[in-house]
Amino acid sequence: MPKHQVQSNLYIGLMSGTSADGIDLALVDFSTTGHQLVASYYQAYDNDTQAKIIALYRPGADEIDRAGLLDKLLAQQFARAINTFIQQQNLTSADIKAIGNHGQTIRHRPTDKFPFTLQIGCNQTLACLTNIKVIGKFRDKDIALGGQGAPLVPAYHQAIFANANSDVCVVNIGGISNITFLPKQGNTNVSGFDTGPGNALLDDWYRLHHQDCPNTIDLDGKWAATGAVHTALLAAMLADNYFSLAAPKSTGREYFHLNWLTDYLAPLQLSEQALTAADVQITLMALTCQSIATTINSLSSAAEVIICGGGANNPLLMNMLTTLCDQHLVTTATSMGIANDSLEALVFAWLAFAFDNNINGNLPKVTGASRATTLGLAFYP
Numbered sequence: 001m002p003k004h005q006v007q008s009n010l011y012i013g014l015m016s017g018t019s020a021d022g023i024d025l026a027l028v029d030f031s032t033t034g035h036q037l038v039a040s041y042y043q044a045y046d047n048d049t050q051a052k053i054i055a056l057y058r059p060g061a062d063e064i065d066r067a068g069l070l071d072k073l074l075a076q077q078f079a080r081a082i083n084t085f086i087q088q089q090n091l092t093s094a095d096i097k098a099i100g101n102h103g104q105t106i107r108h109r110p111t112d113k114f115p116f117t118l119q120i121g122c123n124q125t126l127a128c129l130t131n132i133k134v135i136g137k138f139r140d141k142d143i144a145l146g147g148q149g150a151p152l153v154p155a156y157h158q159a160i161f162a163n164a165n166s167d168v169c170v171v172n173i174g175g176i177s178n179i180t181f182l183p184k185q186g187n188t189n190v191s192g193f194d195t196g197p198g199n200a201l202l203d204d205w206y207r208l209h210h211q212d213c214p215n216t217i218d219l220d221g222k223w224a225a226t227g228a229v230h231t232a233l234l235a236a237m238l239a240d241n242y243f244s245l246a247a248p249k250s251t252g253r254e255y256f257h258l259n260w261l262t263d264y265l266a267p268l269q270l271s272e273q274a275l276t277a278a279d280v281q282i283t284l285m286a287l288t289c290q291s292i293a294t295t296i297n298s299l300s301s302a303a304e305v306i307i308c309g310g311g312a313n314n315p316l317l318m319n320m321l322t323t324l325c326d327q328h329l330v331t332t333a334t335s336m337g338i339a340n341d342s343l344e345a346l347v348f349a350w351l352a353f354a355f356d357n358n359i360n361g362n363l364p365k366v367t368g369a370s371r372a373t374t375l376g377l378a379f380y381p
């Protein structure tokens with residue numbers, strides 16, 4: 001039995017998504033049956049750290065050194081966020097049972113001959129710098145069992161959002177978008193997969209055209225709103241093979257990146273149909289919304305749709321998506337009492353709790369793994 005033992009049932013979930021915008025923390029109390037979200041915290045990355053992360057999404061020179069360095073650098077930034085957060089909450093490390101650390105995904109290749117997924121932000125360093133037990137490496141065992149290692153959020157979505165009277169879709173619009181489908185008849189046909197790009201291409205294209213601008217995102221879609229959707233570009237992108245693949249499927253920024261966009265854009269730029277950079281921005285937003293809406297429509301004729309993740313904070317995107325989902329009831333996690341930005345971090349607090357309590361974290365029907373299993377590995381201070 002490890003010497004490090006804590007009496008409370010407080011867990012911290014730590015999420016750093018593919019947008020590489022920053023670190024989301026959720027402090028969760030599992031001593032009640034209701035799983036109380038006590039508080040949340042956000043620490044943005046500085047531009048240099050963000051650039052270091054994004055540079056590792058795609059193969060390049062000197063990767064081992066760059067990834068090794070970033071592994072430790074991120075652990076330090078994670079620890080700074082955790083230590084500030086617990087102090088802010090008038091807690092000490094002794095009050096926290098464990099941190100559930102998703103880490104930062106820098107490569108996700110679940111369908112290669114030797115499938116793998118790689119999250120960095122050193123778990124052992126984080127445990128030592130915070131003096132708190134860390135549960136990490138949540139995706140590895142699901143991959144080892146033949147699964148995609150993703151998405152891991154559906155088991156928890158099912159526990160808190162399933163509704164006997166209505167189909168429910170939970171859609172997380174991060175860098176990549178993922179959906180959990182909870183059919184009203186019961187729990188057996190839960191499905192979940194990545195629908196495709198969320199904010200990633202929007203962020204990439206915005207930055208390419210605003211290199212001297214301090215903003216790194218198209219805040220509230222203000223720039224996108226000056227453009228017009230280019231229907232031929234939208235149709236061409238929607239015809240991409242990923243959107244018609246059957247689930248289980250998951251994807252990442254090694255697939256949906258600027259070169260992917262350029263492949264669709266180049267033929268149009270050569271043709272008569274001129275389009276501006278802002279037209280491309282709004283068309284990328286339409287791609288995100290249309291691919292999500294098509295997915296929802298294929299799953300249910302009338303569902304409660306709960307949107308979370310950074311995309312839920314973008315009013316233009318939410319407007320477009322709501323219009324495309326007019327036969328469904330669209331709402332956000334925030335309006336259900338869990339901040340849009342905290343839900344994923346909350347899930348990783350739960351996955352740490354699940355590890356400690358021998359609760360299975362994956363849904364084999366969702367990930368494609370050969371069986372359900374507890375997920376993660378423990379790292380002690």
Ligand SMILES: Nc1ncnc2c1ncn2[C@@H]1O[C@H](COP(=O)(O)OP(=O)(O)O)[C@@H](O)[C@H]1O
Pocket residue numbers: 016017018019020021022173174175176199200202203217218219220221308309310311313314315341
């Ligand atoms: N007010 C907003 N206007 C436009 N985009 C937003 C806004 N708030 C958040 N975003 C988008 O959400 C992204 C962050 O979402 P997040 O859920 O943290 O993604 P990830 O989990 O991939 O890190 C930002 O990079 C940005 O694209």
Ligand SMILES: [Mg+2]
Pocket residue numbers: 016017018019020021022023024
């Ligand atoms: Mg984020």
